Structures are given as C-alpha cells and as structure tokens.
Amino acid sequence: MGLCNARQKLIFSGIVALAFSLSLASASAAEDSDFAVECDLDKNGKINGYAEVVCVDDKEIEAIERETEANRRETEAIERRIEANRRETEANRRETEANWRETEANRRETEANRREAERLERENEKLEEMIRILGGETGDD
Numbered sequence: 001m002g003l004c005n006a007r008q009k010l011i012f013s014g015i016v017a018l019a020f021s022l023s024l025a026s027a028s029a030a031e032d033s034d035f036a037v038e039c040d041l042d043k044n045g046k047i048n049g050y051a052e053v054v055c056v057d058d059k060e061i062e063a064i065e066r067e068t069e070a071n072r073r074e075t076e077a078i079e080r081r082i083e084a085n086r087r088e089t090e091a092n093r094r095e096t097e098a099n100w101r102e103t104e105a106n107r108r109e110t111e112a113n114r115r116e117a118e119r120l121e122r123e124n125e126k127l128e129e130m131i132r133i134l135g136g137e138t139g140d141d
Helices: 002-037 058-137
Strands: none
Touching: none
C-alpha cells in the first residue's frame, strides 16, 4: 500500500509539475505576444524597470519608418532649397557689387562732367570778354 501511495504521489507531483510548466509556457507566450504590442510589463510607466523605453508593434514600427523616410526626403528637399537660396544670394551679392561699381563710375563721370561744364562756362566767359574787347577795338566808335 505504501508503494502504491508513493507512486500516486509521484504521478500527482508529475501532473502538478507538468501543469505548472504548461502554465508558465502559456504565460510566457502570452507575455511575448503582449510584448510585441505593449512592453510596460509592470504597468508603471517603465519597461522592465527602465524609464523612457517605448515598445511598439510591427505596424507602428513600419509607420515610424515611413514617417522617418518622408522626413528624410523633406529634409533633403529643404537642404537643396537652402543651397539654391545660397547660390541665388551669392549671385545677388555679386550683382549688387557690380551695380555699386557702376554707380560709383557714373558718379565719378557725373562729377567730371560737372567740372568740365564749369571749365567750359569759365572759358565761355573769357571768350565773351575777349569778344567785347575785340568788338570795342574794331573802330566802330
């Protein structure tokens, strides 16, 4: 009878151990499937004790990857626009400098023309004075 009782206890222990291991396996599988979607196992805002870790499912990862790629393309487009704007700004700067040099040349030419006009005016006054003097010497008295 003692042997039968020991055998029953052994079988019962095996069944309990098997049930416990199946329970752990199903809990682990459930946890793994939950882990793919929700990693906050302790439900305390931390992932396995580490704060600021976010776990997402595959669809969220793909969406984030698509958004990241779109952001990368947009960033590249912005960088191209910035470079084009830099080139245009440099061209405008060169054109402004050329216009400034031309304006300065025009100012110098205008100043030279003004001095020439003053010189010619003085020369005309002298010539008119000479005409008066010569007109007076012609003997028209």
